[in-house]
Amino acid sequence: MSSSPNPDPNTPILRDHVYDGIQEYDQKLPNWWLFTLYIAIAFFVFYWLAYYQLGVIQSDEERINDAMAKIDNTRLKELESLDDPKLWAMSLDPATIAAGKATFQQNCAACHAPDLSGTLAGTKLPGVSLSDVEWKHGGLPTEVLKIVRKGSPDASKGMPPWEPQLGVKRVVEVVAYIMSHHKEGQPITKAADSPSH
Ligand code: HEC
Incomplete structure (x- = not known):
């Protein structure tokens, strides 16, 4: 999709596609951004497993209900x-x-x-x-x-x-x-x- 061959990976590539007179760069996402995304995905998987599948993490309400049941x-x-x-x-x-x-x-x-x-x-x-x-x-x-x-x-x-x-x-x-x-x-x-x- 790139308009011209681009030997230097650090120089942004300008895409051919024009929309309303606006052109976009085809740029690599910065590492810090990707890192945050991957951490968020990893966290989601961990949390989804722990909270919804394994029940390791409890909501405040569940914790309180548990404590009350123990007292009772x-x-x-x-x-x-x-x-x-x-x-x-x-x-x-x-x-x-x-x-x-x-x-x-x-x-x-x-x-x-x-x-x-x-x-x-x-x-x-x-x-x-x-x-x-x-x-x-x-x-x-x-x-x-x-x-x-x-x-x-x-x-x-x-x-x-x-x-x-x-x-x-x-x-x-x-x-x-x-x-x-x-x-x-x-x-x-x-x-x-x-x-x-
Ligand atoms: C709405 C009226 C009402 C209220 C309020 C009430 N009682 Fe009663 N209670 C009765 C009646 C009528 C009986 C008789 C039951 C029967 O004939 O089996 C009774 C019976 C009892 C008995 C058994 C008596 C026996 O001779 O064996 C006890 C003990 C007792 N009540 C304690 C309490 C306590 C403690 C409270 C408050 C926490 C309370 N009651 C509130 C109407 C009431």
Whole structure:
């Protein structure tokens, strides 16, 4: 395509092609430019492999989600290891009780009353009493924990599962708060309408 033989590679070649009176040089691209291009291509291949194919590089969102999942898992493991003695011990810890009380007043008092009695100014509220020794789903701390986490087995009763909304930590605290109104080893009676299991 060159207009004239060009022995010196450093002298630019002027192309024959004219467009709107404009002619172009047929010049070798500078090395620094080519180098940048090749690096960019190499980087693309590396990044495409690492990010999309191998999953070695994670986006910020994925990293955060992973970290959150790990925290949740740790909390769940802690939860599985919670037994009655541990929960009774927590029910004596002032900081835990205070945190649980705040959660209770905000989320539970509307149905169970601020004093846990299930009645407010002589009116029976939707929730049952949590301060007496009569329990419908069992009065051991782990049993109370289960009902607060998962809600009543009979969904029509109006006691929703709280773990999705409050998270593990606050559920445990609120249970500790409820148990702070009770004594370890106290007699437990079954409510008349307790499920038979
Ligand atoms: C919308 C009203 C409502 C709210 C809000 C509510 N509850 Fe309940 N709760 C109930 C009802 C109704 C029952 C009885 C369920 C049944 O009969 O199975 C119940 C039962 C319970 C029981 C079992 C009592 C037993 O005798 O076995 C516990 C423990 C309990 N709730 C704790 C909580 C806690 C803690 C909260 C707040 C995080 C809460 N509830 C919020 C309505 C409510």
